Amino acid sequence: MLRLVRRSFLDIWPERSFEGDMLRARVLLRDVVICNSPALVQEAFVEHAPDYERKSPQMRHALKPLLGDGLFISDGAVWRERRKVVAPVTHVSRLASLTPPMTEAAAERAVAWRRQDPARPVDMLAEMGHLTAEIICRTIFGRQLGGEAAASVVQAFAEYQRVVGQTDTLSLLGLPDWMPRWQPPAARRASQRIAAVLDELIERVLSPEGRGEASLIRSMAEGVNPATGKAMDKEAFRNEAAVLFMAGHETTANTLAWAWYLLSQAPHAARKVQAEADALGAPATFADMPRLAYTRAVIEETLRLYPPVPLLAREAGRDGELGGRKVRKGSLVIAVPWLLHRHKRLWRQPDAFIPERFLPGGEAASKPRYTWIPFAIGPRVCTGAAFGLTEAVICLATLAAGFAPRLAEGAVVHPICRLTLRPGDTLPMHLDRRHG
Template sequence: MADAAAGARRKAALPHPVARDGVFTPPYPDRPRSRLPLPELVRRLRRNMLEVWHERQFTEPLIATALLGRRILICNSPETVQDAFIRQAEAFERKSPQQRHALEPLVGDGLIISDGLVWKDRRRVVAPVTHASRIADLAPVMTEAVAERAAAWAARDPAQPFDMLAEMGALAAEVICRSVFGRALGEARAGQVVSAFAAYQRKVSAGGLLALIGAPPWLHRLQGWRLRPEVRRIHDVLEAMIEAALSAPESEPSLIRAMAEAELAGSGQPMSRTAFRNEAATLFLAGHETTASTMAWCWYLLSQDRRSADRLRAEARAVLGGRPAGFEDLPKLPFARAVVEETLRLYPPIPVLAREAQREVVLGGRTLPQGGLVMVVPWLLHRHKALWERPDAFLPDRFLPGAPPRPRHAYVPFSLGPRVCTGAHFAMAEAAIVLATLGQRFAPRLAPGAKVFPVARLTLRPGETLPMLPERAG
C-alpha cells in the first residue's frame, strides 16, 4: 500500500499552486473527464478510492451506478442526503459490507457497525458518556496531554524533521486512552494500542474493495485470519486495561467507568466484558485515527498558508498568553475552530459513508433494490461546485461566525441522522485545543522535498508520513 501511495503521488500534479490572490489550493487527485472503464476503475479503487471520481460528479445531485452487479446510489445534494440518512434512515440502518468486514474482527458487535436492538442498547450506554455536556469534564485530559507535547516539541532540534502524522497519532492516543481508561493507566499503555491499531489498518485496507464488490464469504474469512495477530494484541491490551480501570479507585474517572455506571442505571440487557472491550475498541478507533489525521492535515494546510497560520497564532496568543488552552477558552478561539472545520471539509477523515438497503427504496426518483448500497461521499459533497464557492481552496473564513450560511446537509464530516458520530464534540474540542496551544509557540513547516497527497484507507490520510520541521514561531 505504501508503494501505491507513492505511485499516486507521482501521478498527480503536486502541489496545486497558490492562487494569485494568496489563497492556497491543497492537493487532490486529478479528475477524469468522464466515467472510467471498469478495469481502470477497479485499478484506481485498489490504489486510492479518491481517484475514481470524475469531474461531472462534483456537480451532480444524485449519482446512480453499479459495480459488478451491485446497485449503488450516491446522494450528492443536501436534499438527497437528508432523504436517505434522515427521512428514510430506518431503511439504511446497516453499515455497508465493506465497513462491517473491515471492522468486525476488531470491534465485534460494537456501536460503529452494529444495528437493530444491539445498536439501540449500546447507543443508550455509549452516547451519554461522550455527550457535549460532558466535554468540560473531559477537556482537562486534552489540555494536559497537549501541554506535555508542547514541552517535548520545545526540546526538539527545530532543524530535524519529524513525522507530524505520527506525532498527532501519539497525541490523540494519549488523549483517548487517558479519557477511556483514566489518566495513569491510559498514559502507561497508549503506545501499545497505537502500534497494534496501525498494523491492523495497514492489513485491512487492502480488503476493502473485496467487500464493496460482493466477494465470496471465504475471502472475508481469509482476511479475518490474516488480521488475527493484530486483533489479539489489541484485545489483550484492552481487556487488561478495562479490568484495571473498573478496579481503580472511584476518584480516577474514565469513560469505561462512566459506561459501566450508565449500564447499571439502565434497564437493558447487562453488557458483558466482551461488549465493554468492543466499545472500548470502537471509542479508540473513532477517537484516535480520525482525529490524528485531521490534526495532521491542519498543520499541513497552515504550513502552506502563512496568513492563516499568523491569524491562528495571534488569536491564540491574545486568548492564552502562553498557557495551554482549556475548555473555557474554546468560545474565544473561533478561528482555531474554523481551521478545523475547513480541514474537515477538504479532507473528511471518513471519505465515504455507505449503508446497505434493508428494503427497496426510492431516492431522487431512482429505485434501489434491497441489498443495494446508498452512499454519501463527503469527499464529493464537500467539494460540490454548486454548494461551495472555490470548493477546492482552503478558506477557513467560510466557517467563521457571520459567514454566509450553507445548506444544512452539505457538510457531514461526522455523518448525520440517527447514526451521527457520538464523539463529534469531543473531537472538535480536542483539535481546537491542540491547534491553539501549539500554534501560539510553533510554526511547523513542511520538510524540504516532502510530498503530500491524500490517500483513502479506513481514513483519509496525507500519505504514510508527513515530514515537518517543528520551527518556533516568531
C-alpha cells in the same frame, strides 16, 4: 477499475462527480447509489434512515475483527440498545469534565517539541497520533494511564490500517456475507494485540484499586440501559473501548495533521491562529473555546477539505426510492463527503483552504444543513463529534502558541484512504519555534 478502487478510492471520481446530484453504477451483482446533494443525503440518511441503517458490507468486514459488535458497525437491536448506554457517556453536557486531559497532553507535547532538534523534521502524522492516543487513553481509562499502553495501541491500530483496506472486493461485487473473507495474518495479530491491551486496561480500571479514577469506562460500567436496567458485559466494554479509541484517536489525529499541513501552506491563516493562541497566555482549555473562533474555523475547514471518513456507505434493507428513482434491496447507498464538501455548485472555490467561510456570517452559515457532514448524519451521527472538535481546537491552539510547523523541503503530500483519510503514510515537518 477494481484495482484502482483498492489502490486509491479518492482517484476514481471523474470531474462530473463534483457537480451532479445523484450518481449510479452497477458493479457486477451490486447496485451503487451515491447521494450527492444535501437534499438526497437528508432523504436517505435522515428521513428514511431505518431503510439504510446497516453499514456497508465492506466496512463491516474491515472492522469486525477489531470492533466486534461495537456501536460503529452494529445495527438493529444491538445498535439501539448499546447506544442508549454509550451515548450519554460522551454527551456534550459532559464535555467540560472530559477536556482537562486534552490541555494536559497538548502542553506535555509542547514541552517534548522543545527538546526536538529544529533542523530535523518530525513525522507530524505520528506526532498527532501519539498525542490524540494519549488523550483518548486518559479519557477512556483515567488520567493516571501511562504513555506505554497508549503507544502500544496506537502502533497496533496503525498496523491494522496498513494491512486492511476499506474496499472489500467480494462485497463490492455483491457476493453474500456468508462467503468467507481472507484476513491478512498481520491484521489478525494487530486486532488480537489491541484486544489484549484493552482487556488489561479495563481490568485495571474496574478493579477496586481503580475505582477512584474517573473515566469513560468507569461511566459505562456504572451506566445501564434505561429500558432493560442491564449493564454491558466485559466483551461489550472492550468493543466499545475499541470504538471510542478508533473514533477519538485516529480521526482527530488525521484532522490535526491535515490542519498543520494546510496552515504551513497558508501563512496568513497560521498567523491568525497564532494570534488567538498568544492572546490566551497559557495552554488552551475548554473555557477558552469562545476565544478561539478562528482556530475552530481552521479545524472545520480542514474537515471540509479532508473529512476523516470520506465515504459513508449503507446497505439498503428493502426496495425503495430515492430522488424519485428506484433503489433495490441490497444496493449500496453512499454519501461521499469527499465529493459533497468539494461540490462545485455548493461551495465557492471548493478546493481552496478558506477558514473564513466557517466564521459567524461566513459562507458555511448559509448552506443547507447537510452540505457539511464530517461526523456522519442522521441517527448514526458520531456521538463524540463535539469531543473531537473541541480536542482538535485545544491541541492546535496550545501547540501553535510555541511552534509554526513547516513542511519539509521536497515532501509530497497525497491523501490516501484506508479506513480513514490520511496525508500519506508520513508527514515530515520541521518544528520551527516562534519564541526563542
